[in-house]
Amino acid sequence: VLDGATHLRLPYVACYACKVLYTDTGGGTGNMTRHRCPIGASYRSSTHASSTETVEAGGTNSFDSTVSARNFGSSTDIVKSQLSISMAESGPESAPSGSGSGNNSLPLLSQHSGENSIGDVDREVLIDAVVKCCAIDLIDPIVFSGKGFRGLLKQICNVSKRLGSTISPPIEAFPDIQTVRSAMQTHLRFCADDLKNELSRTAQGCRLALETLTYSGRDYRVIHGSRISPEWKWRSNILGVFKARENESLSEMINIVVHNYEINKTVLRVTVPNSNNDLDSTYRSFFCVKAKLKEILFTILSSCSQPVMEMLNAVDQLTKALVEMDVRLPFAIEPREDIFDVHQLLAEWNDQWGQLEQIISTKCADTLLDSFKKLDPVHMRDLEIFILPFRETVESLTSEQPNFHKILPEWLALQHECQLQNDEPTALLRELKQIATRVLEAEKEVIMTDEHMIAVLLNPRLIRKLNMILTDQERQIACEKIRSQCGFRNPKEPLSRGSSCDGEPHRKRRMFLSSLEDDQVTDELECYLRSQYPPHQTKDVATFWSATGQSQFPMLSTMARRVLCTPAVAPTTRFDARCASVSPDQLHTFLMLRSMFDCEKEEEPRD
Incomplete structure (x- = not known):
């Protein structure tokens, strides 16, 4: 009809x-x-x-x-x-x-x-929806075969029918476990084949990032692959999930990924949490900025004369004890995985200090009250102020992709924030900032590489402020690297009339005229560095290089696609442990599918 x-x-x-x-x-x-x-x-x-x-x-x-x-x-x-x-x-x-x-x-x-x-098309749609549900929530398909779930589905159909739907789908149309498992394997094969075709044809290569994941009491190493697509969209997928074994090195895992997806090793880079890894020198690596800042904070707080680390641990333990006692707290409790989450909890304690003191003194045992009295509210406020810029740096780097070009400016901004002022309000803040200034400067020499400097040069918003970020020597090194990798000629001074050249007179004339044409402005890099663009064109670095940059500086845009796809922070796999029920042996399949579905969701057009 x-x-x-x-x-x-x-x-x-x-x-x-x-x-x-x-x-x-x-x-x-x-x-x-x-x-x-x-x-x-x-x-x-x-x-x-x-x-x-x-x-x-x-x-x-x-x-x-x-x-x-x-x-x-x-x-x-x-x-x-x-x-x-x-x-x-x-x-x-x-x-x-x-x-x-x-x-x-x-x-x-x-x-x-x-x-x-129910028709075959609708049946396939239902099977795909079940597979997607299992992958995203890490749910074993066996959950959908239980009588309880079938009863729930039946009631949903009845409610849907009462609300005005024409015909509710029959319960028997829901796929069985074997059908779902077969569909998952089919999706996984398609996912692997599509990724292999895409990554093997990516001329500018792929950048890998290592994540350490703990699931069901076991440690896993998850390898993410990021790149910038031909449409200049930053994309990231999980390429491998490996059990952390003592007899298998990180280099062996990466070799497996490189072999499976036929990745170009020449331009391959790997983002790792720290220097304590077994990565072969064949692969060039960068540090995950978030992991590095966590290490730096631990070093600073441990070196302080005041017991600030014990104070943070006490806040965390007191919160856990109150939650276990079913005490209603004046703020929401979120899962805490690292010191930045504890900092958020610390801010809540500082804001609700009076109410917490009343709750602990009236509803808790003397042991908790004694632990609470050991906390110094002035020191806790100083800790909140000191850790805040570190947390803001991480949030800025993880808020958008690509983010590699933001590492060096964000690091310098953090160093500026930690500089000691003459009017520091407390002795604890002065001591923490003194230690931070020393540690951040030392770590900057270890973390920052020539590619970080190149990424800064490839950010069109910063080309007028490069003298605030790079020294003359650093800028010269970065420009030489760009010219070398892009095949640009090093700029030379034009020949003067008094210059002497070997050869015949007509050859001297031709060389002199050529030297006049080979001005530095004909160099793509120099033209780019001398250009000025309105703010709306440089607001997003990927958008700039996909349009203006690609049309005016094709060689530099190719390099920008390769350099800017490097992740500043290793991706984090998050899941709700309360509902995740897949067995550890199935984790690889589910995470690969979940990564594929997440990538499809990001590519959906927005209204």
């Missing part, structure tokens, strides 16, 4: 003869198997020359699925109008116009066929 105004297919099927309307639940004209046409065989001899044989009640078949054009006249228009009703599972794409028929005046009567059938 088509809408006469829009010519769009409606979710109904109808009898040619009596015009009775049936709801299409996905089975096409299979929804009409119980239909008994009141007009009967008289319609067969009508001027419409129906494409199907309608029979009287009691016949063996309601419809004959055989359609033959030669049974109906020679008119092409009549033939085109015949091919619509069939007993096949999938419904027709068009319905007859029925022009010139006396039966067109008959009203369409809506009635159900009496069967809750």
